[in-house]
Amino acid sequence: MRRYTHIFRLWFYEECSDALRLRRFICTGDQVSPSVSSDSEQLVSNIVSIFTKxxxxxxxLELRNLAPALTTKVVESVLNRFKSWKIAHEFFDWASSQSGYMHNCYTINALAAVLSGAxxxxxxxxxxxxLVNSRCPMTPGALGFFIRCLGNVGMVEEADAVLxxxxxLGLCIPNKYTYNCLLQAISRSNKVEILEMRLKEMTDFGWELDKxxxxxxxxxxxxxxxxxxxxxVFEIMGDQDWLDVHSLSIMVLRLSKLCLTDEVFELIQKMESRNIRVNEQTFCILIxxxxxxxxxxxxxxxxxxxxxxxxTPEISLYDTIIEGLCKKGQxxxxxxxxxxxxxxxxxxxxKLLIKLSNFFSEEQMIQLLEELPEGMDTKTVTLYYNLLLTFYIKAGLTDKAHIMLRGIMGSDSNSCDTAMDSLIKFKGAGFVSTxxxxxxxxxxxxxxxxxSAVGLFLDMGQVHCRPTVEIYNNLIEALCNSNKLDVAKDLLREMEATSGLSPTQFTHNCIFGCLCRREDTIGAIDMVKVMRVYVHEPWIKHSSDLVKRLCNKGRVTEACSFLADLVEEGFVPDIVAYSTAMRGLIQTHKIDQAMELFRDLQAQGCHPDVVAYNILISGLCKAKRVSEADKLFEEMLEGGLFPSVVTYxxxxxxxxQxxxxxxxxxxxxxxxxKAQEGGPDVITYTTLIDGLCNAGKPDEALTMWDEMKRQGCVPHSITFMAMIKGLSKSGRPEExxxxxxxxLREGMKPQIYVxxxxxxxxxxxxKLDETFQVLREMLEIGSFPELKDKWHVALRDxxxxxxxxxxxxxxIRALVAEGHLGPHLSDTDR
DNA sequence: GTAGGGTTAG
Incomplete structure (x- = not known):
């Protein structure tokens, strides 16, 4: 009984100040500190500074000296002063352990407000x-406050349990306010059973419900x-005149979510007549x-x-509506x-301007500029100008953009057309930017x-605009792509020396790529040496490209030494670049060197892939070193690689062979x-048909042809040629x-050797008649091969x-006379 | 403002 008296006294005295504080909390959203005396104020400041230091x-020692003066009011003030929840938490903890001090419901709530906010x-x-274990007595208002803090972070079940x-435990006799706080917390979840249970409890208590x-x-x-x-519920609230901005927002937002637009307006109208107006936030959400x-x-x-x-709507709201209108074409x-x-x-x-420019026509863009008020600040004018420039560029009207920019700079007003001239109200260096x-x-x-781009770039200095890395890179890339390497190199020098900008990996690679395309091995390696200083990796695609170009021209040795130089500079090429080089070696009959390169790579821990193996296997096979090829084939299997059709x-x-x-x-x-590997292909069958014929097995070649067709594989001209040549060589010219x-019916043109x-x-x-016929057919689709042609002599025979x-x-004489057999035959055959 | 480059039949 004594205990209850105590609690009663507590909340009887404190309820008033509680209510006041809550009111202030609701208005400002802050936990409000109790007033403390100026002595205590000094203490509060000291503690705050110690804990934040x-x-x-x-x-x-400092803290130990302060501890005896600690009161709950001081603690509450201190807690409200910290910006960091961590420090607040730490301080709360420290205070709990000071002898002679005990937290009360207000200090606990002060911390709760901080933690919940965070x-x-x-x-x-x-x-x-x-709160529960310390058996801290609470006023109903304090408990309500704590419950709301829980509700704010969605801890509905905990809120329910705390009550x-x-x-x-007799720490509190909750009142209607406490329960209302709990209901509010629950309403943030979907736990309708808990809500209805509490509601019933409240009516059972005989409490009168309120808004x-x-x-x-x-x-x-x-x-x-x-x-x-x-x-x-809404009706009941209306009948009781309990509706307010808050309940209106709830209802109106829900209606709009349900797409009940008319109802939204109806309700807003109705409420306006009762002087309840939608608040700004609700307006924004609805819009x-x-x-x-x-x-x-x-x-x-x-x-x-x-x-x-x-x-007064904020820009984001304008932004949303304007974008919506644009998308609808309005x-x-x-x-x-x-x-x-x-x-x-x-x-x-x-951001908004760029959005607009995506939808607007030239006229509208110009209108935007024309309506610029006098005295607009320079920066904004430049923003508009740049927008129109972007617009012109996007529309492909590059000349117009160029003329406009020069017009703004005021550099050549005489070449500026009048329409453009009137558009550019503000002129001068200040209105252009980088x-x-x-x-x-x-x-x-x-x-x-x-x-032109370079020309414009050179004029930037006139209007005091400093080029950026991006601009340099753009120009250098373009110059390299059009093979203007000298100018590109000049720009690179200027970039570093004059503008004080550092070239990027991209900058250097543009120039490196250009050197590679030019097959300038020495220049490329010199560039790589420069790049090494910057730790800029030369792109492998450029290196591979150079290797390929050199190999195609038979400059294999150079290609190999280029790769070696790259390694020397610390940039190890990948298997693709090496594959290209190996193929180059093979094409120049340096198979052993190719093998050596291959083994070197393996020795350095590189695992060649199927393509690399294919290149070597095919090289060895062409050189009739088939058993070596077969060894490589086995090696590849052991290495866990799956041979491809190409390998086979x-x-x-x-x-x-x-x-x-x-x-x-x-x-x-x-x-x-297997479906994804496709099985044997035309090349497989063509090779076999050729091989079988060469081995004197034309019948098996014919069978292979049928098998190929049965597999749905369509013969190519090369396949036809292999078959025709094979049958001819086997003494079966009729077939x-x-x-x-x-x-010929298929529209394919045989080569002369066929x-x-x-x-x-x-x-x-x-079979002379037939020979003559075939010769005529041959001449119908092509001319007689010239003297230097590989097949000239054979045909002459x-x-x-x-x-x-x-x-x-x-x-034949007639053909010669008509000139069908070319000029070289006349003397021999006369 | 930056990833696609290397392999087989005549």
Whole structure:
């Protein structure tokens, strides 16, 4: 009984100040400190400075001296002064351990406000336990406050539990206010059962409900979308005249979420007649929502209402609506709104302007400029100018942008057309920026007008604009791409020496790439030496490109030494660059060197891939070193690599080359038929057809042809040629001819050697008429090969035989006379 | 403002 008396006294005295504090809290959002005497004020400052000072020792003498003077009022003040929740927490902890001092519900709440604001849920949980375990008596208001702190961080169940515990332990006799706080906390969740249970409890107590009870209930039903219940609560509140800005917001936001636009307006109207107005935040949320749903009329109507209610919209709201209008194609309204915004004193930011320029036409962009008020500050004018410049560049009107920029600079007013002249109200160096140059220079480069770009760049100094790394890089890249290496190098020098800018990896690589394209090995390596100083890695694609170019021209040795030089400089090329070099070596018949390079790489820990193996295997096979190739093949399998069709094709060719057709066929059977690997391809079959014919097995070649077609593989001209040549060489020119006919029907043009083989086969069988026919066909689709042609002599032999025979000699002479056989034959065959 | 470069049949 005594205990209850104590609590009663406590809250009887303190309820008033509690209520006052809460009121202030609601208005300002801050936990309000109790007033302390000036002595205490000094103490508070001392403690605050000790705790914020680093390094900090909680056992310092200074603190120990202060401890005896500690009171709850002082602690509360101190807690409200810290900006960091961590320090507040630390101080609270320190205070708890001082002898003779005990926290009360106000110091606990002070910490709760700090922790809740910082969303420290874990610490809030600990504080809840502390509150209960310390058996700290609480006023109903204090408990309510604590519960709201829990609610703010979504700790609804904890809030519910704390109320029970405080009640059960007799720490507090909660009143309606406490319960209302709890309801408010619960309404932030979807735990409707808890809410309804508490509500029932309250009615059981015989308490009269008020608007603070029903607002959370309304909120809960709205959250859950139980609109019938929500409407019922709303009506009750209306009947009791309990509606306010807050409840209106809840309802109106929900209605807009349900897309009930008409109802939103109806409700706002109705409320206005009762002098309840939507607050600024709700206006903003509603307008954003409407724009999102493309209800621009509704958004604009609300926007007007908002302004009439005396609110000044912020730029973000203008931004949203203007963008919405642009997207709907209502550019006129967007522009009007934009101008209205500018008039209302909001200075436009570049984000919104850039957005507008994506939608506006040239006329609208110009209108924007023309309506610039006199006396606009330089920076803003430049922003508008740059916008129009960007617009012109995007529209491909590069010349216009160029003329405009020069017009603003005032450099050549005579060449500036009058329309442009009137557009540019503000002229002079102050109205252009580095960005203006960047825009136009990039535009010129895109159009391939590199010289103009450089010219413009050189004029930047006149208007005191400093070039950036980006501008230098753009120019240097463009110059290198158009092979103007000297100018690019000049710019690089100027970049460092005059502008004091550091070239980037990109800058150097542009020049390195250009040197590589020029096949300037020495220059490239010199550049690499420079780059090494900057720790700029030369891009491997450029190195590979150079290697490939050199190899294609037979400069393999140079290519290899370039790669070695790169290594020397500390930049190790990758397997692709080396593969190119190995192929280059193979093409110049330096297979052993290629092998050596390959083994060196492996020795350095590099694991060559399938392509690298393929290059070597094919090289060895072409050189008929098939058993070595086969060893590599095995090695590759051991290394866990999967041979590709290319690998098999090369091996098949190799086996055929040395006449081991059986091994070739064995390879064929091993080619994976997995869907993603595709199985044998045209090249496989072509190689085999060629190999089988060469091995004197034309019948098997014919079977292979059928097999290929059965597999759905379509023969190429090379396949046809292999078949035709093969059959001819096997003494079966008749069949060869039928494949030739099919090939021609397919629209493919055989190479000359195919005809040579066929003609030779026909003539050796003395089929002179047919030989002549094929010769005529050959001449129909192409001219007779010239003297220096590889096949010239062979064909002349054929002709000689035809001329010697009386059945065909006159026809051949006729052909010669008509000039079909070229100029070289006339003397021989006469 | 920056990733695609190397392999097989005649």
């Amino acid at each position: 680093k390094p900090f020792h909680r056992d310092s 969303r420290r849920n874990a610490e809030m949980k600990t504080l809840s336990s502390y 029970n515990q405080a009640k059960d 603070f009870t029903l607002t959370p209930v309304l909120q809960m039903y709205c959250n859950l979308g139980r609109m019938k219940c929500a409407m019922r 954003h929502g409407f724009v999102k749903e493309s209800k621009l009329d509704a958004a604009l109507e609300l926007f007007d209402k908002m302004k009439r209610s005396g609110f 550019l006129k309204r967007a522009l009007d709104l934009y101008l209205e915004m500018r008039e209302s004193g909001i200075s436009p930011d570049s 960005a203006s140059f960047n825009i136009v220079i990039s535009g010129l480069i895109q159009k391939g007008e590199v010289d 094709n090369s091996m098949i060719d190799g086996w055929c 040395i006449g081991d057709v059986d091994r070739a066929l064995l390879c064929l059977s091993k080619i994976s038929r 060869a001819r039928s494949y030739l006919k099919e090939m 005809y040579v083989a066929l003609l030779e086969a026909l003539i050796s069988e003395q 054929v002709l000689a035989k035809l001329v010697q025979d009386e059945r065909t000699s006159s026809s």
